[in-house]
Amino acid sequence: MSSIALKLLKPLGLPEKFNLAQLIKSLVVPMSGMLVFLFIWNIGAQNIHTSLGEFPGPAQVYEESKNLIAEHNRERQKEVAFYERLDIRNAKKLAANPDAVIKTRPYTGKPTFIDQIGTSLVTVLAGFFAASLIAIPAGIVIGLNKTLYSAFNPVIQLFKPVSPLAWLPLVTMVVSAVYVSDDPMFAKSFVTSLITVSLCCLWPTLLNTAVGVSTISADLNNVSKVLRLAWLTHVMKIVIPSAIPMIFTGLRLSLGIAWMVLIAAEMLAQNPGLGKFVWDEFQNGSSSSLGRIMVAVLVIGLIGFVLDRVMLALQKKVSWDKSVELR
């Protein structure tokens, strides 16, 4: 756009940098990528025939997603109705006999797709926080001490590439044996998923923190020495701030891994969550199953993307090095 046009646009409140090239780059190009994908998907789906019928195309998936939401709403209404009936029954009981012992039973309806999303999100965040709580302090200690680093590096390298599926049977057995209580605060399946997720997503944060801490500039360390900062002050004022960019790089990788691991773990262990939803639909084998699985696939992708964006926003907020372009 010519400069005259820009001057004319300015009083209209349009951003000065507004121009066609930018608009195309930021909107049109990604949109057309999406359209190409939908097109290929549509064509491809029509040509794949499975024992459960045609592979779902975009239209069926859209229909199924509406169904899933409708199912969720129906289930919620059932639950509300159940509790209303319970309240009425209890009120009647009390009216007849004020000393009656009131029983409240929880609603035991089937968890809907939306419920499973909630379960998976809670599990992944809990597992990720547990892992971070271990990995960041451990990474700082290992990064500050060369001997510790050499001592633990082989162990870290050994466990880093282990798939969640290998951990899962062990974790399940250990949780069953160790986590015994009459009134458990968390379900066993939740604890199993959480530990599996933690074990798998620990490593990127641990390694990145250790590397971030061990690569602090010698000059900043010298500043700390000249000031005779105490160990804890040194860590809080120099080490952690200077390693923050690396720590967040690790955290982002970890959260991505945690989300992928969780779905696999839920599928294999039949722990509640999106993974179980996918597996149940697969076992169910109705004509709408593939469409419903495809909805789950897209939702899993979308949630993974949103989680990453949230971490990125957080990283941008705490990162002092504004010269680095984070993406």
Next chain:
Amino acid sequence: MTTKTHLELTGVDIDFPTPSGPFKALKNVNLKIDQGEFVSLIGHSGCGKSTVLNIVAGLYQATKGGVLLDGREVNQPGPERAVVFQNHSLLPWLTAYQNVELAVKQVFKNSKSKAEMKEWIEHNMHLVHMDHAMHKRPDEISGGMKQRVGIARALAMEPTVMLMDEPFGALDALTRAHLQDSLMEIQADLNNTVIMITHDVDEAVLLSDRIVMMTNGPAATVGEILDIKLERPRHRLELADDPEYNRYRAAVLSFLYEKQRKPGEVPTEPVTAEEIPEQINHEPESTPLLADEQAA
């Protein structure tokens, strides 16, 4: 200047371990510095100037010999020997004010109240002419301003000795001149003891009471010491034509380029000051005050 020795290096040797055995970087370095003296260390790169400074700072330990400061042995770093690092070494996540505050809080945590600390930080910022930008972060200010903050941080520790490791080495000539002038003013006010490493002959002659010239490494040591008896306050423009000043420059240059010519350099005829063009570095007639820094 008092006659009692303030800072003394005696028979300092330092060996660095290398795969092929210890490397002797310094051998038998002896130096006495009085209270309030401004001493420059000059020598070719790699001659161990920084090593000397780091030993005084306590960041390195001498293999043999040692350093006495006011009669006490130096064996670890401490704020009474504040260091101004070549690349400023400000914490990039803190503002200029917070950088100085970190030092002030550490040094005066038991002796100054919060209000006194604030006043003291602002006072030191004022000394280096950084009042206007003290709440900016290092990446928002120019190189010269960063170095000013680095100096403020060192001054704020109220050091017995201030150690400066090529403080102006990374700056352009104009900014460097401004900072040299600032440093001379501060030095006239506070009468700190300063040891400064430099590559710049003009800077050394302009600022120093004594210039310590170091021989080339390995096993580098003090070659010659030149007393600069120019009147203070010194003005760079007046000194440019001062025969005394030029004699000092020539003496340093002849040490560096005749007696301690870097091994591997092509031998040349003996040089005089006038024949080394890159070292003739007369400052411009007038420079707008801090213009280049404020532009940042």
